[in-house]
Amino acid sequence: MVHHPEMEVSVTDAKAQLTELVRRAEAGDEVILTRHGHPAVRLTPVKNRPDHAARRKLLEEFRTAASSKILPGPDAARSQDFLYGDDGLPE
Numbered sequence: 001m002v003h004h005p006e007m008e009v010s011v012t013d014a015k016a017q018l019t020e021l022v023r024r025a026e027a028g029d030e031v032i033l034t035r036h037g038h039p040a041v042r043l044t045p046v047k048n049r050p051d052h053a054a055r056r057k058l059l060e061e062f063r064t065a066a067s068s069k070i071l072p073g074p075d076a077a078r079s080q081d082f083l084y085g086d087d088g089l090p091e
Contacts, residue, residue, distance in 0.1 A: 006030040011040065 007024070011033050014021055025031045025043035033041045050058065085091045 006032065008034050008039065009031045010034050010037075 009017070009021060009030060013078060014033050021031050021043060026045045031043040032039045033043065042051065
């Protein structure tokens with residue numbers, strides 16, 4: 001895991017360097033704006049959400065990958081047979 005430096009900047013100082021602070025936040029640095037010396041807000045990049053087609057493609061890829069790993073289990077209709085004898089009565 002890459003550690004990005006944390007920086008605290010007063011809201012007053014941030015006004016003069018907002019473009020640079022946004023660039024650093026987008027690059028992964030943790031930028032915290034302070035008010036009267038106390039943390040007030042954190043600048044974080046907005047993550048783009050995949051559109052409908054991209055989500056559908058991802059789901060299909062997952063289903064395809066998962067289907068190759070699924071093994072057939074016991075037949076549910078016969079799963080209780082071990083409880084009964086050959087005469088069909090409980091043992």
